[in-house]
Amino acid sequence: MKILRLCAIVLMMSQVLTRADEVDVFAAASLTDALKEIAATYEKGGGDHIVFNFAASNTLEMQIKAGAPADLFFSADEAKMDALETAGLIVKESRKDLLSNTLVIIVPGTSTLTLASTAQLTDPKFAKIALGQPQSVPAGIYAKAYLQKLGLWDQVSARAIPMESVRAALAAVETGNVDAGIVYKTDALHSTKVKIAFEVPAAEGPAIAYPAALVLDAKHAAAAKKFLAYLSEPDSLKTFAKYGFITKA
Numbered sequence: 001m002k003i004l005r006l007c008a009i010v011l012m013m014s015q016v017l018t019r020a021d022e023v024d025v026f027a028a029a030s031l032t033d034a035l036k037e038i039a040a041t042y043e044k045g046g047g048d049h050i051v052f053n054f055a056a057s058n059t060l061e062m063q064i065k066a067g068a069p070a071d072l073f074f075s076a077d078e079a080k081m082d083a084l085e086t087a088g089l090i091v092k093e094s095r096k097d098l099l100s101n102t103l104v105i106i107v108p109g110t111s112t113l114t115l116a117s118t119a120q121l122t123d124p125k126f127a128k129i130a131l132g133q134p135q136s137v138p139a140g141i142y143a144k145a146y147l148q149k150l151g152l153w154d155q156v157s158a159r160a161i162p163m164e165s166v167r168a169a170l171a172a173v174e175t176g177n178v179d180a181g182i183v184y185k186t187d188a189l190h191s192t193k194v195k196i197a198f199e200v201p202a203a204e205g206p207a208i209a210y211p212a213a214l215v216l217d218a219k220h221a222a223a224a225k226k227f228l229a230y231l232s233e234p235d236s237l238k239t240f241a242k243y244g245f246i247t248k249a
Contacts, residue, residue, distance in 0.1 A: 021048040021049070021223035022049045022220060023048050023049070023220050023227050024069055024070050024218075024219075025050055025051065025053070025072045025073075026053045026060040026070040026073050026074070027052060027054055027073075028054070028055075028057045028074060028138065028166075029055055029056060029076075029165045029167040030101070030166050030186055031054070031210070032052075034242075034243040035052060035054075035074070038231065039052070041239075047226070047230065048226065050227060053068075055165060056076075056132065056137045057076045057077055057080040057137070057138050058080055058136040058137055060073065060075070061073075061083055065084070065087060065089065069219060070215045070218070072213070072218070072228055074210065074211075074212040074231075076101075076139065076208075076210055077142070078097075078209050081095065081211045084213075085213075089215060089216050090214065090215055091214040092213075094225070094228065096212060097210065097248050098210055098212055098231060098232065099209075099240055099247060099248060100245070101184045101244075102184070102185045102200055102202050102208065102246070103139075103142060103185070103200040103206070104182070104183060104185045104196045104199045104200060105180055105181070105199075105200075106181050106194040106195060106196055107173065107180050107197045108173055108174065108175075108176045108195075109193045111179070111195065113126070113197065115180075118146075118147070118152065119150065119152060121152065121156050121180065122152060126159065126180050128177070128178035128179050128180075129159050129160050129179065130163055130168075130173055131143045131161070131162065131182045131183075132164075132166050132169055133162040137164065137166065138166075139166035139169065139184055140162060140166075142205070142208055143182040146182075146204075146205055146206050149206075166184055169182070170190075170191060170194065173194050174193040180197065184208075184244075185199065186244040189244045190243070202246070210245075212228060
């Protein structure tokens with residue numbers, strides 16, 4: 001009898017495991033740490049297995065347009081999501097803005113350089129300034145727009161070092177390969193190797209939005225819908241806030 005019971009338990013466990021689905025989430029690099037923690041909690045609570053593809057939002061947009069197997073797209077700006085919506089590649093009614101963020105100017109942890117205002121980036125001592133690619137990477141687009149608003153872009157652009165993602169810009173500052181960088185506050189808080197030299201007030205900076213949506217004809221549509229809903233739940237929003245995001249849901 002004991003053997004039969006054991007076999008029954010094993011069979012039930014295997015059925016539960018086979019029922020678990022897998023969700024392919026394409027998400028902006030700046031969401032890496034928060035989403036990994038949220039997904040771990042989700043899976044422990046019996047949720048489906050979450051597989052992440054983290055990169056710059058523009059890279060993810062191109063991958064989805066090329067037919068990459070994404071179930072859910074979580075972008076760091078509206079433009080990339082707009083492009084997929086225009087192309088008919090997302091489920092329009094599933095789209096929601098979940099988060100916002102702010103920009104900060106960072107310097108290496110060992111640097112003695114200080115900033116009282118963004119205008120000081122025009123000082124020659126800031127010879128190399130890392131930021132996301134200003135033509136394509138959301139963090140870089142936001143940074144350029146902010147500097148243009150202040151009338152500083154023309155003075156700073158020649159010293160700007162464009163990077164493939166906001167995390168790459170962060171890494172450039174961490175290693176001391178540049179004198180400063182413009183990244184999201186959430187990325188700066190993630191690192192122990194940089195210092196925030198100046199925080200751009202939310203009211204003065206660009207309007208940063210993180211929309212999420214289901215990808216049309218997703219292989220795991222039902223499971224992706226559940227995880228998208230979970231991202232709006234109070235516990236998930238608390239985790240996002242812990243990592244410095246401004247929650248909107």
